[in-house]
Amino acid sequence: MAALSSNRQRIDWPGIVFAMLLSTAIILPLVVVGTWAFTEIWRYPAVVPQQFGLRFWNQTLSRSDVWGALTLSLQLSTVVTLLSALICLPAAYAFARLNFPGRNILFFSFLAGHAFPKFGLLIAIAAIFLQLNLIGTFWGVVLIQLVGTLMFMIWIPVAAFQGVDRRMEEAARDAGAGPLRVFWSITLPQAGPTIVAALLLSFVGTFYETEGAWLIGAPGIRTMPVLMISFINNQMVIQYGAVLSVLLWVPSFIALMFARRVIGGSAFARGFGA
């Protein structure tokens, strides 16, 4: 007890330094990009832009391809996340709770996709998709993104289901609940916060994924990040890219807000094995 209270009074310098370094590394680039998005003129060596304005916002937002890409990305992420949940959650439950032949091999194969260099795998998949006429289609991109989400939509929920105390489930059986009721009233709420974390990861991950989206989607399907890359590559106006970046923060920001509401901090950490 004594050690604890004296600790509280002492200033934790290494902690403060670490926190400052971390915030600088994360926040500084965001500030720079955020400033660029609202800048009209900013010439070297000025520290602060000479002229602020919304000109580039007007220009960017008046483009139909930006709106198209944004809607497409949101649709894509939603569809992929829902499909992934539909496929992966029952599978995760089975992996966590049932003992069937080939369980370990199957579980490993779900994760194995991430053990190889991703681009090589994508090329191979693209070759198959080409034969199936899936290149350049919405569902082609959905499929490739689905592969990308398998990892955390299986792995994290398996951990979540395994983490649910079996005694809690047995206590519910004891109180008169059948297996389905136990799953609904005990297992799912217990694993819930962690599963929400996995869903968010899947949504945000799909939203920002570029390699697969570009390789499979081009030229017909252009998601936000793909569009941003083409902006940055084709036009030397920094502001376009900056405005799109700020736009791209929106979903992750919303996701974070949502995460904070749905899950307490401790539960969020638990999702990652803390």
Add this chain to the structure above:
Amino acid sequence: MARLEITGVSKQFDTTTAVADFTLEVDNGELVCLLGPSGSGKSTLLRMVGGFERPTAGSIRIDGEEIIHLPPEKRPTGMVFQSHALWTHMNVFKNIAFGLRLHHAPRDEIRRRVEAVLELVGLTGYASRLTHQLSGGQQQRVALARSLVLEPKILLLDEPFASLDQHLRERLREDVRDIQQRLGITTLFVTHGQDEALAMADRIVVMRDGRVEQVGPPSEVYRAPATPFVAGFIGQMNLLEGIIDTQVFACPGLAARIPIADGPATLAVRPEALGLSPAQGQGMGIIHRAVDYGSHVMIDVELPDGHRVKSMMPESDAWTAGRPVDFNVGTILAYRDNVLIYRGAQVEEQSRPAGRRAVRSNA
């Protein structure tokens, strides 16, 4: 009104036999303790009654009705787990009301019954607490309330106090015993703590390796343990291997009169039945260590062959390490071939000279 009959029940896990041919009848309103070391099959047996494990063989009946094929939710049993297993995403009220809601009880009735059971376990006013806002003892009370509110015919408790500290454990076991007697609920209670079993049980079943070692009321199990294993497990007991020759049991350092046929035997003496007195010669043993518990002193005495025995004596300056002492043996038990063959008190005059003789012959 419920009677539990367990007949010839066995449980085999892959290679281990957790429970072997177990038979027990628990009468209406009786509290029976399953007592045994860890791994002796107590939990497995309890879980078979609750429906969480399926027996490999045998029959379990409640009021004459076979329940072995029923899933847990269909059995009239209520289980309290060691880990309390409260649902952490529900508050106390919802935890207790869960089972009542499953049975579609009306709202008013649910509220009334939850409040009544909370009062029963001494937690009036705790309904809206979250489970992590409760102490370990309170959590276990809620778990008990959660089972009791459904009015099970048989209450099953699996080491419910094992994770609590000594003080709390003693209070809770008195409360649980009170509640159990007030409700007259037939109860099977698992513990590996002999003091808990002695304090609570109407009858104790001592288990070892999935088998019954002895069944009996606490006093009987304590005073006349049927086997050396029970003798060693219940309370403290000195167990000494020796030979009976012309009605005298002798082992290095100690001898006692036992009017039984000659042959090898195991002598069992409780520390409180093994009195000490300062040696009147070289002594039968040497004090190795003495621990003062305030009300009494526990003295480890080393025998000539290196064995140590425990003696419990009133506080005195006489008990310091290194001193030679003589024994005054009180009530003893003797076993041969794992069976109790003799139980009786020693006459002091007889034990002492015999003891000396043994020491000398050994020296």
